Amino acid sequence: xxxxxxxxxxxxxxxxxxxxxxxSPAVAQExxxxxxxxxxxxxxxxxxxxxxEPLTLETRANEFRALARDVAALESELGIFKRVAKLVAPSxxxxxxxxxxxxxxxxxxxxxxxxIVHFRGKPYVLTNRHVIKHSSPSHIRVQLVDGRPFxxxxxxxxxxxxxxxxxxxxxxxIGLVPAVLGDSSQLEIGEQVMAFGSPFGLSxxxxxxxxxxxxxxxxxxxxxxxxxQNFLQTDAAINPxxxxxxxxxxxxxxxxxxxxxxxxxxxxxxxxxxxxxNLATRIAGQLIENGEAQxxxxxxxxxxxFNEQRARSAGLPxxxxxxxxxxxxDSPAAQAALREDDILLTxxxxxxxDFDHLFNLVNLSEVGERVEIELIRNGTRIRATVPIGRxxxxxxxx
Numbered sequence: 001x002x003x004x005x006x007x008x009x010x011x012x013x014x015x016x017x018x019x020x021x022x023x024s025p026a027v028a029q030e031x032x033x034x035x036x037x038x039x040x041x042x043x044x045x046x047x048x049x050x051x052x053e054p055l056t057l058e059t060r061a062n063e064f065r066a067l068a069r070d071v072a073a074l075e076s077e078l079g080i081f082k083r084v085a086k087l088v089a090p091s092x093x094x095x096x097x098x099x100x101x102x103x104x105x106x107x108x109x110x111x112x113x114x115x116i117v118h119f120r121g122k123p124y125v126l127t128n129r130h131v132i133k134h135s136s137p138s139h140i141r142v143q144l145v146d147g148r149p150f151x152x153x154x155x156x157x158x159x160x161x162x163x164x165x166x167x168x169x170x171x172x173x174i175g176l177v178p179a180v181l182g183d184s185s186q187l188e189i190g191e192q193v194m195a196f197g198s199p200f201g202l203s204x205x206x207x208x209x210x211x212x213x214x215x216x217x218x219x220x221x222x223x224x225x226x227x228x229q230n231f232l233q234t235d236a237a238i239n240p241x242x243x244x245x246x247x248x249x250x251x252x253x254x255x256x257x258x259x260x261x262x263x264x265x266x267x268x269x270x271x272x273x274x275x276x277x278n279l280a281t282r283i284a285g286q287l288i289e290n291g292e293a294q295x296x297x298x299x300x301x302x303x304x305x306f307n308e309q310r311a312r313s314a315g316l317p318x319x320x321x322x323x324x325x326x327x328x329x330d331s332p333a334a335q336a337a338l339r340e341d342d343i344l345l346t347x348x349x350x351x352x353x354d355f356d357h358l359f360n361l362v363n364l365s366e367v368g369e370r371v372e373i374e375l376i377r378n379g380t381r382i383r384a385t386v387p388i389g390r391x392x393x394x395x396x397x398x
Contacts, residue, residue, distance in 0.1 A: 113245030127244030182253030184276035197245025209236030238272030296365035299331020
């Protein structure tokens with residue numbers, strides 16, 4: 001898609017403004033003549049007396065030496081990106097997943113990316129569930145940066161977070177280079193990052209950008225399976241095929257798992273989303289150890305009709321927070337002495353935008369974690385600590 005924009009000269013813009021303002025054709029013509037005389041004119045290059053002289057060989061050589069010095073001054077900065085790419089590339093894999101028979105009707109082969117991580121001393125491939133969800137280990141081909149292919153032994157996945165992890169056989173594990181993992185909770189908006197992956201099947205590509213935002217949720221990701229969201233947002237170019245690849249800090253540490261884009265064209269438009277690596281590795285560890293992911297749990301129900309008017313009545317300057325309407329017996333919320341009509345405002349220092357936001361925060365919390373919350377009760381702000389329980393599989397109460 002291409003839009004053609006015609007640019008007007010400053011003289012033309014001034015002329016149109018003057019004519020529109022003066023109204024009278026005679027006066028307008030006089031004003032136009034004045035503007036025309038004052039405006040710079042385009043003159044053919046051949047008519048200029050002063051010609052552009054070509055550089056002598058000596059001057060040209062001097063300019064190249066000066067340019068080299070200027071580039072050398074930037075190498076300390078530019079060299080960081082090259083060093084990060086060199087260090088991280090051996091840990092990034094290209095994934096091709098053929099659908100098993102019952103899913104062939106959905107389309108052809110799925111291509112994506114992944115990153116090698118260590119869990120309890122063994123190598124695994126961390127990726128997105130949507131890359132491999134219609135496939136099986138025997139239908140998946142993983143390729144290293146040096147071209148060496150292998151097939152995973154086993155795979156696990158979690159639909160609610162779009163995290164998947166695959167085990168590697170002993171013979172294939174020889175020589176694998178695990179990535180260095182960072183702490184995504186320490187990321188700051190504006191921090192520079194690099195995205196690794198296989199966009200459009202172009203394996204082992206690298207782009208760069210910044211962390212544009214944190215804590216993105218309520219994204220429409222197509223099939224609606226990814227209910228639990230707490231994405232990092234980046235303007236590093238992410239395209240189809242990047243899914244499952246790592247988002248990396250300039251320290252060479254993996255801080256996210258590239259997952260989705262917001263796009264009207266199907267390609268990169270500067271808005272990409274990554275799962276924070278702290279969350280991705282915690283879910284992957286639970287899948288490997290237990291075969292399923294654990295969800296945090298408070299044992300409360302919230303007021304879906306909590307609106308601007310009710311927020312103002314409670315003394316809030318704007319609509320935010322989540323109002324409790326019910327508390328389950330013997331739940332973590334009951335143990336923390338939370339009450340009906342309490343309005344929860346913050347969760348571990350994060351402002352609660354609405355009950356959907358809190359639902360994500362609670363479910364993505366680690367079971368057993370003690371969370372600091374702030375709430376309003378009868379017009380008084382109160383701080384409390386709540387132990388996070390494990391959500392029963394059949395229970396959808398937050």
